Amino acid sequence: MRSVLMILVFALLVSSPALAHRVNIFAYVEGGEVVVECSFSKSKRVRHGHIEVRDAVSGETLLQGTTDAEGLFRFPVPEQARTSGSGLRILLQAGEGHQNEWIVDAAEFLGAPITAAPAPSAPQSDTAAGSVSGGNVAASHVPGLTRSDVEEVVAAALDAKLAPIQRELREQGLKGPGVQEIVGGIGWIFGLIGVAAYFKSRPRV
């Protein structure tokens, strides 16, 4: 028995924890559109997962779609969500009983500029954001800058700057269970069995 356990523990240590029992979803607002990232683990993306975007308050389905080969799905912030001011509830169904959801708070997109959706299959979000800010900087030389112009430039620059932080946050969510959880769980099992043993033991005379 002990050797079986040792083999298990060893196999656990050598195998990288890629988790197919949980599906991860992460969404953020980038320049007027919402980007949804879906993955099973750091390297394994959800391809062709079904996405449903709902109003977080009323539960009404606003739009649907499927993720691309990189597990990404982009959509412009729906008009209805802007007017109603409630957040978006994004539901991911990845098949075989895998499902997860993410809520985008209304505050995240209400400040974002209303832009026509850029190329939907832009492979790198950074380059897209970079080009947007570049174009706006060039335009800022023109006198008569309105408040919304400035807001747009700042929003685009912030999106570009915050992208690495968002990535960091996202990857934290993808972390599998650590040693603490594993050891803790085993401790719980033995503790519970201890309780069972106490109640099952016959009183000694």
Add this chain to the structure above:
Amino acid sequence: MHISEGVLSAAILGLGAALTVCGTAIGLRRLDYDRLMTVAILAAAFFVGSLIHIPIGPASAHLILNGLLGAILGWAAFPAILVALMLQSVLFQYGGFTVIGVNAFNMAFPAVLCFLLLRPLLSRPGRMRTAGAFCCGALSVAGAALLTAVSLAWTDQGFLQAARLLFLAHVPVMVVEGIVTVLAVSFLYKVRPELLLFAAGPEGGRHA
């Protein structure tokens, strides 16, 4: 094979929970004091086993080890799997709390069924036992995949597609678990035959 929260309908969740309660009750009634530690060790093995991935084939799947629990514990596999799944859902966020009943039944029932059907084979010495243990390990995984597909039959995905995907992903797991079960059973038979429920003896007979 952990079904997530919010996928299944209330009727299936209730049915799964009821069946798991029955199985666990039978398991606890047949469990006696001397075997509690075996149950604990195997529940821990099941708890950790889900973290081990088999990267063979198109889809990677993780070990389940339900066949091993069935072969060694018999009906007591129900409480062991239930406890391990609860902790997995609380600590690892695998599956969901309301789905525990369905998930536990899907994994424990095939294991117990394999144990009951294969016990004549397992209690014979030599090659028969090896074959029995391999089948117990492999068929329990196949049964779990089948039951999971059945649970998903009333969702958008439908039974056939879910069953096809689950079976394909779990073929390597079946082979590995068959081998693990053979190794564990033959090792235990050599060093601690009294741990094995099916082994000949007064204890094995009493639990029949």
